[in-house]
Amino acid sequence: SQQGEEDPQALSIQEGENATMNCSYKTSINNLQWYRQNSGRGLVHLILIRSNEREKHSGRLRVTLDTSKKSSSLLITASRAADTASYFCATYTNAGKSTFGDGTTLTVKP
Amino acid sequence: EAGVAQSPRYKIIEKRQSVAFWCNPISGHATLYWYQQILGQGPKLLIQFQNNGVVDDSQLPKDRFSAERLKGVDSTLKIQPAKLEDSAVYLCASSLGEYHPQHFGDGTRLSIL
Numbered sequence: 001s002q003q004g005e006e007d008p009q010a011l012s013i014q015e016g017e018n019a020t021m022n023c024s025y026k027t028s029i030n031n032l033q034w035y036r037q038n039s040g041r042g043l044v045h046l047i048l049i050r051s052n053e054r055e056k057h058s059g060r061l062r063v064t065l066d067t068s069k070k071s072s073s074l075l076i077t078a079s080r081a082a083d084t085a086s087y088f089c090a091t092y093t094n095a096g097k098s099t100f101g102d103g104t105t106l107t108v109k110p
Numbered sequence: 111e112a113g114v115a116q117s118p119r120y121k122i123i124e125k126r127q128s129v130a131f132w133c134n135p136i137s138g139h140a141t142l143y144w145y146q147q148i149l150g151q152g153p154k155l156l157i158q159f160q161n162n163g164v165v166d167d168s169q170l171p172k173d174r175f176s177a178e179r180l181k182g183v184d185s186t187l188k189i190q191p192a193k194l195e196d197s198a199v200y201l202c203a204s205s206l207g208e209y210h211p212q213h214f215g216d217g218t219r220l221s222i223l
Contacts, residue, residue, distance in 0.1 A: 004152075030209055042114070042201055042214030043153065088152050096208030097166060100145075100152035 004101035023089030116215035128190035135204030
């Protein structure tokens with residue numbers, strides 16, 4: 001099974017609302033990264049959080065990491081229709097091995 | 111900077127035929143990845159190169175898939191012979207190193223008839 005598991009599988013919200021998606025993993029990590037994928041395109045890196053960090057911000061994105069619970073969350077504030085995409089977490093072990101989850105599909109309705 | 115280039119964008123073949131995909135990573139990126147992404151799933155790592163050496167190919171079906179990275183730059187992924195279950199998008203990514211963010215190409219969508 002995948003190292004990272006995203007929850008929920010799908011999320012539908014109105015423009016202007018906040019969107020939260022979660023990622024759980026099983027083994028120790030060096031860092032965790034979040035990516036976005038628009039339909040028919042490759043993945044785009046959003047944010048990296050190291051195992052010794054608890055929270056990071058980038059524009060409207062906020063990522064938290066709880067290594068004791070082996071979980072991370074991605075919050076998108078004041079969502080826009082252009083945020084409609086699939087979001088994936090990727091865990092990176094200390095051996096340099098990365099594994100992607102199956103993603104959360106976010107739909108933002110105008 | 112130029113992104114990761116992949117070709118072709120689409121490929122349709124019949125089962126048991128062979129197919130090859132090409133990837134040109136971002137200049138200076140030592141690490142190159144090939145992923146298989148089935149519809150509705152996340153990318154599954156097939157092979158990871160560090161320069162021109164293989165770091166991880168544990169999920170590569172070696173009886174039919176092969177990959178090489180020439181002079182630590184461009185890479186090709188080959189399937190021979192193709193099976194119906196190989197229908198997927200094949201993504202190439204590169205990064206400065208194994209812990210760094212990955213930069214993805216737009217992939218090759220492979221359909222097996």
